[in-house]
Amino acid sequence: MRKLFPPDLLARDGRFTRVNNADRFNDPRGARGVAGGRPGKKGNNRLTPDLPEAPDAARTLMHGIFVGEIQALEGAGRTCWDFETGKGSDEAPFELKLDMARQCWDEARHCEISVKLSDWMGTELGEFGESAFLYEAACNPDPVLRLTGVNRALEGLAIDVFTTMKDFGDIAGDPVLEFCEDWMLADEVTHVKMGSDWLRRLTADDPERRANALEFQRVVDKLFSFGGLRGETDENPIKLARRFRELAGFTDVEIDDISNVSEEATREAAATGARG
Amino acid sequence: MADPKKPRPAFAPWDTRELPGSFTVEETAVRVGNYKWIEMKLFEVLGGWIATVPELDVKLRLGTHCYHHAWHAELFHKRLPELREMNPERLTLPANDELVAFVDAMTAPEGQGETIEKLVGVYRVLIPHKIAAYTFHLNNTSTITDAPTIRTLKLVLQDEFDDWRDGEMMIQSLIETPEEVDRAARHQASLEKLMLAAGGIAGPGSIGNPYALQEATA
Numbered sequence: 103m104r105k106l107f108p109p110d111l112l113a114r115d116g117r118f119t120r121v122n123n124a125d126r127f128n129d130p131r132g133a134r135g136v137a138g139g140r141p142g143k144k145g146n147n148r149l150t151p152d153l154p155e156a157p158d159a160a161r162t163l164m165h166g167i168f169v170g171e172i173q174a175l176e177g178a179g180r181t182c183w184d185f186e187t188g189k190g191s192d193e194a195p196f197e198l199k200l201d202m203a204r205q206c207w208d209e210a211r212h213c214e215i216s217v218k219l220s221d222w223m224g225t226e227l228g229e230f231g232e233s234a235f236l237y238e239a240a241c242n243p244d245p246v247l248r249l250t251g252v253n254r255a256l257e258g259l260a261i262d263v264f265t266t267m268k269d270f271g272d273i274a275g276d277p278v279l280e281f282c283e284d285w286m287l288a289d290e291v292t293h294v295k296m297g298s299d300w301l302r303r304l305t306a307d308d309p310e311r312r313a314n315a316l317e318f319q320r321v322v323d324k325l326f327s328f329g330g331l332r333g334e335t336d337e338n339p340i341k342l343a344r345r346f347r348e349l350a351g352f353t354d355v356e357i358d359d360i361s362n363v364s365e366e367a368t369r370e371a372a373a374t375g376a377r378g
Numbered sequence: 379m380a381d382p383k384k385p386r387p388a389f390a391p392w393d394t395r396e397l398p399g400s401f402t403v404e405e406t407a408v409r410v411g412n413y414k415w416i417e418m419k420l421f422e423v424l425g426g427w428i429a430t431v432p433e434l435d436v437k438l439r440l441g442t443h444c445y446h447h448a449w450h451a452e453l454f455h456k457r458l459p460e461l462r463e464m465n466p467e468r469l470t471l472p473a474n475d476e477l478v479a480f481v482d483a484m485t486a487p488e489g490q491g492e493t494i495e496k497l498v499g500v501y502r503v504l505i506p507h508k509i510a511a512y513t514f515h516l517n518n519t520s521t522i523t524d525a526p527t528i529r530t531l532k533l534v535l536q537d538e539f540d541d542w543r544d545g546e547m548m549i550q551s552l553i554e555t556p557e558e559v560d561r562a563a564r565h566q567a568s569l570e571k572l573m574l575a576a577g578g579i580a581g582p583g584s585i586g587n588p589y590a591l592q593e594a595t596a
Contacts, residue, residue: 103426103488113432113490175441176429182444183426187418196418196455203421203448206428210441227434237429 105184106241109234112176117228118169126233127331131155132162149266149339151274159339160270161225167263168216169232170256175209177240177252178202185245191311194245195304201296208289215282222278239322246304250315253297255322258347258360260290262332265343291350298351323363330368334361337368399520400586406527407461409515411469412580413508414454416477418470420504421447423485432490436497436548443544446537453530460526473581480572494552495565501545502562503569504579509538511584518586 114120149159181202185194194202220227239251264287271279305312327333332340342364347357389395401409424444431437458466472478484499516531553559578584587593 103423103430103485107426107429111430113430113437115432115434172437175437179425179428179441179444181425182422182448196451199418199422200448200452203425203445206425206441207445210438213438213441 103183106243107180107184109237109241112173112234112237114232117226119228119231121231121233123233123235123325126166126231126235129162129230131158131230132166148336148341149270151270156270157223160267161220161223162230163263163267164216164220164223165225165227165230167260167267168213168220168227170236170260171209171212171216173234173237173240174252174256174260175206175213177237177248178205178209180240181245181248182206191244191308198245198249198300198304201300205293205296208293212286212289215286219279219282235325242318244311244315246301246311246315247318249297249300249304250319251322253293254301254352255319255326257290257293257297258323258350258352259326259332261287261294261346261350262340262343264290265346266340269341287346291346294347294350294352320359320363323360324367327364327367330364330371333364333368338364395521397520397522399524400518401515401520401524403461406519406524407458407463407469409580410454410457410461410527411463411466411471412473413512414451414458414466414470415472416481416504416508416579417447417451417454419481419485420500421445421451424500426485427496430488430490431493431496433493433552436493436552439544439548443541446541450534450537453534457527457530473579473584474576476572476576477579477581480569480576483572484569494549494558494562497545497549497552498562498565499569501542501549502566503573505538505542505545507573507579507584509535509542511579512538514585 110120149156149163151160153159179202181194182199185192185199187194187196187199189195217227236252236256239256240248242248242251264283268280268283268287271277271281271283301312301315305315330338332338332342334342334344342357342361344357347360348354352360421444424440424447428437428440428444431440455466455470458469463469472481484504487495487499512531512535516528516535519527521528549562553562
């Protein structure tokens with residue numbers, strides 16, 4: 103089996119449809135639908151059960167979580183395989199691989215949870231398109247950049263998404279949804295902390311590599327702010343979860359930076375929307 | 379209750395553990411290093427295969443099993459310094475070149491249509507050989523002096539049996555035609571021949587030698 107497995111070859115059964123990122127995030131049934139399909143729309147865009155678009159938006163989000171968990175599982179698994187074990191810059195330490203194997207188990211459980219919740223919400227697997235955006239970040243040939251992009255940027259996004267869904271479950275009076283999201287949130291905090299710890303350990307004596315990794319994280323963070331979908335104001339359907347990010351090893355400065363990146367994405371989306 | 383000052387033996391009547399065992403500290407360390415190496419190779423390939431397998435239930439089980447074998451590698455890794463090997467990497471080795479050839483062949487399948495081959499290699503060849511070697515070790519080491527290895531082997535074996543059953547059930551559910559039965563059998567036979575050449579996951583003697591007494595007296 104080869105090292106570095108390309109995203110277009112990810113194995114799926116016949117129910118799944120691959121779409122590009124733009125189509126995936128502009129699906130009118132999704133959280134963007136809460137904002138009337140207009141990126142950066144002013145006013146309260148929080149995902150709440152009283153909105154007429156809420157059921158579809160929540161189902162879309164849950165399906166997105168499900169396919170994201172599959173790709174997170176695949177990405178963590180590939181990190182076990184793609185690198186020789188060792189302490190060189192193109193290798194992965196034994197203990198890092200153990201963490202990735204543990205993450206495989208966690209992500210497999212998250213897939214199971216998401217399948218059960220999707221079924222409960224009336225969703226068929228494959229009902230929504232899947233883009234390979236998460237796995238693409240897991241293809242970086244430098245293990246530090248891979249960990250930073252996936253565990254800090256994308257798993258960090260998962261913290262925000264799960265917090266949003268947990269709050270949605272609470273307001274909607276759905277204790278099973280709230281319960282499951284809370285458990286998954288605990289795992290995600292662990293995964294982000296893994297990413298933060300490994301970033302610091304592996305780049306302790308290599309400031310240039312650390313800077314490259316943080317820049318890669320910034321790029322991924324901006325991409326996954328989805329033109330204002332995630333942020334700190336009520337205009338953003340997905341809320342930046344500061345408290346859980348702190349638990350996961352983010353400093354206040356780092357969280358402020360993500361918030362700024364999100365605001366930037368919101369402004370850019372609004373400008374694009376206004377021009378359109 | 380009996381008089382608390384009344385002497386009792388250190389070994390209760392039902393405790394029949396004995397001092398003698400078949401392995402020295404050095405021999406145990408070498409075997410444990412072999413175990414860690416094969417567990418690493420297994421969890422790495424299970425992780426790698428997740429992206430290549432289209433069957434959703436299999437994909438998720440591989441993720442779970444990947445962690446089981448990583449945890450086994452970690453347990454063996456931690457045992458090595460307790461066996462006077464302060465640099466665990468030095469003994470994290472394959473038993474021989476033939477075992478490397480086996481692992482290379484077992485990890486070769488990649489295609490989406492090769493799930494049967496992937497699972498057969500792990501669940502019909504490697505894991506049964508691991509169970510055999512671990513059981514031999516468990517039953518032949520000193521039950522008093524090597525109790526920590528025994529505890530590790532028992533924990534590991536519990537996972538191995540569970541995963542073996544999971545894997546076998548996945549294989550049975552995937553095989554739907556006589557041709558697929560042949561495919562699975564052919565792949566199993568080719569890998570078994572490589573494992574035979576290796577002598578097991580710890581090399582010749584992985585499960586002892588039933589003819590040792592005859593050979594010694596001949």
